[in-house]
Amino acid sequence: MGYIWATAQVGGDLWFPDQGGDTTNVIRAVNICNQCNHRLECAEWGIANERFGIWGGLTTVRREQIRRKRNIKLPRERSA
Numbered sequence: 113m114g115y116i117w118a119t120a121q122v123g124g125d126l127w128f129p130d131q132g133g134d135t136t137n138v139i140r141a142v143n144i145c146n147q148c149n150h151r152l153e154c155a156e157w158g159i160a161n162e163r164f165g166i167w168g169g170l171t172t173v174r175r176e177q178i179r180r181k182r183n184i185k186l187p188r189e190r191s192a
């Protein structure tokens with residue numbers, strides 16, 4: 113499975129849920145990510161580069177926790 117397969121099946125909006133919206137779609141996206149062959153590299157990309165969305169099964173909140181723990185700044189924050 114991967115992004116193309118998953119988005120073709122359920123639509124890319126699933127990975128960019130509205131803040132404070134229905135958590136059912138978040139759980140659904142995370143479950144799909146957890147079966148994806150690209151999960152690990154996708155998660156690392158998301159941690160290093162993405163503020164929004166679900167990447168490699170990690171939510172925005174979880175990625176922020178990992179960034180803080182690893183002392184990683186997003187690209188836009190690095191130049192500030």
Ligand code: SF4
Pocket residue numbers: 113114115118127144145146148149150151152154155166167168169
């Ligand atoms: S791990 Fe990444 S590529 Fe795979 S389904 Fe999730 S968001 Fe898409």
